[in-house]
Amino acid sequence: MAGKNPGWPLRECCGAARACRAPGPKPQSTLQSSCTLRYASSYITNCTRPSMRGLPMLTPPFKLSACGMAALGAAVSAGALQSGDGQCCGHDHVREENGGAAHAQARTRLYQLDTHLHCSVIGTCLSPAELRKLMGRHMDIKGKTDLELHHQAVGLAHENGDLSKAIHKALDQRHAAVIKGFAAAQDEAALEAAWKQAWQQGEIPGAYWALLTHKCTSFALRQMAFGEVHMLSHLMGSANRHELKRFVALEKENLELQDKLERERQRHHQSQLERDALAGQLRQQSLDFEARLSQLRAGAAPGGETRPDDASALVGVHTERRERAERAAEQAWAEAGRLQQMAEQLQQRVQWQAEELAAAEKELHRAATQPQAPDAAQQQALQGRKLLYVGGRPSSTPAIRDHVQRHGGEFLHHDGGLETRKGLLAAQLPRVDLVVFPVDCVDHDSVVNLKRLSERHGVPFIALRTASLASFAATVARELAPPDAGTRTTSASHFCLRHG
Known part of the structure; x- marks a missing residue:
């Protein structure tokens, strides 16, 4: 100066x-x-x-x-x-x-990130249970919902306070292995390659946190990762809404089937009681007839004297009654058998519904907690298999295709002859490992042709109850499970749920 x-x-x-x-x-x-x-x-x-x-x-x-x-x-x-x-x-x-x-x-701290990133970081990289446990150490969380805790955590993340430091430490501890892997990247190109590899493997939460806090991450790379995670949340929300709608419909159908099964059980039980009562009456009548006949033959008929004409007429009447009672008993037995068969069929349908509900609930839970992590049973059943899906609905076929590809399988589709020529079915079938078709969305001629071609080429086929993703996942888990899992392995099936 x-x-x-x-x-x-x-x-x-x-x-x-x-x-x-x-x-x-x-x-x-x-x-x-x-x-x-x-x-x-x-x-x-x-x-x-x-x-x-x-x-x-x-x-x-x-x-x-x-x-x-x-x-x-x-x-x-x-x-x-x-x-x-x-x-x-x-x-x-x-x-x-x-x-x-x-x-x-040094790596970037949580409070040093742009404030518009805090919501996606906390929502993606920490589970609601982990965030609730962490927030409980710093404030009173009694009566607060997960959404309220999320809003409070996002609002305090930009401050260099105790809560922001605790969240940063918890994220580092949870994703330590991924952070260590990203630390080897020394430039932006290596970081982007590591991010794309983690994205393909479904390791989104840890890779997202490691990328945002890496010392070499540029503003453009952060924005690119933020945009991809943002769009992924929209896609997962849409998929979850579709699965939730299907789950509610399956629950409703399951309740209706259970009510129908309970009514059939009551009818079956009532028929058994009536059959037992009728059988008891027939036995008692038979004993009475035999006793009466013995008396007549011995000449000790009531009224004093033996009258052969009356005895013959009485024997004829009782014989007719017994035959009529036997016919009624046979009809009762036939009705009981029919009801028993119907009850068994309903029980089988309830079991299928329960398996589909379990598969849908499992898929919903996996989509909510680990969107990109494949299911172990489905992965083991579909890994490396080339699957031909015949028929189906346009609304559910893309979801089944994504399910097969996400678990390591290859998906081929033939609509059964609506738009795709039926001649292509014979050309596609020898190149696949498994044929799957829903019985409610394929015509009878295609099923007969499909069975004949499958038996000719030795390719196993599975019939689905419906064309839904839940039915597909449940049937695959049941039919393609390994022998040590307590279920049978599939072979060339000769039974169709609809066509026989």
Whole structure:
């Protein structure tokens, strides 16, 4: 500051101060000018000191009056805020260099990330249970929902406080292995390659946190990862809504089948009681007939004398009654057998419904907790298999295709002859390992042709109860499970749920 004379603002300030201290009422403009000039004077003086720290505040945190603005502008134009040796700018440059060196040596902290990233980081990289446990150490969480805790955590993440540090530490501990793998990347290209590999493997939470906090991550790379995670949340929400709708429909259908089965059981039980009662009556009548016949044969008929004509007529009547009772018993037995068969069929349908419900619930749970992680049983059943799906509905076929491909299988589709030529079925079938078709969405001729071709080429086939993803997943888990899992392995099936 050598050669600069900031004395004129000081003199102006002192004059204004003397005007303020003079007796009598002071105009409001005089008071504002006095305070403004005193602030400008002290501020300019502090800025000229060699030992200043940081940049001078060229914009004060209040609105200057017209007089103060003129004085401060004159001081700036006169060079009162310029340093002769460039210490101010040099100091800022040194601070940037020091800050850049520190940033190059350490990962980015949670509070240092852009605030619009905190929601996706906390929602993707921490489960609701982990966040609730963590928040419980720092505040009262009684009665609060997961959404409320999420909002509070996001709102406090930008502060360099205890909660932000605790969340950062918990994320580092949970995803330590992924962070260690990303630490080997030394430039942005390596980081992007590691992110794409983690994305393909379904390791989204750990890779997302490791990428955002890596020392070499640029703003553009952060925005790219944020956009992909954001769109993934939309896709998962749409898939979850579809599965939830299907799950509710299956639950309703299952309840209806259970009610129908219970009514059939009651009817079957009532028929058994009636059959047993009728059988008891027949046995008693038979005993009575035999006793009566013995009496007649012995000549001890009631009324005194034996009358052969009456005895023959009585035997004929009782014989007719017995035959009629036997026919009624046979009909009762036939009805009981029919009801028993119907009950067994309903029981089988209830079992299939339960398996489909379990598969749908398992898929919903997996989609909510680990969107990209494949199911172990489905992975073991479909890994490396080439599957031909015949028939089906356009609304559910894409979901089944995605399910097969996500678990390591290859999916081929033939619509049964609606748009695809039936001749292609014979060309596709020898190249596959398994044929699957829903009995409710394929015509009888295609099923007969499919059975004949499958038996000719030795390719196993499975009939699905419906064309839904839940029915597909449950049937695959049941039919293709390994022998040590307690279920049978599939072979060339000769039984169709609809066509026989």
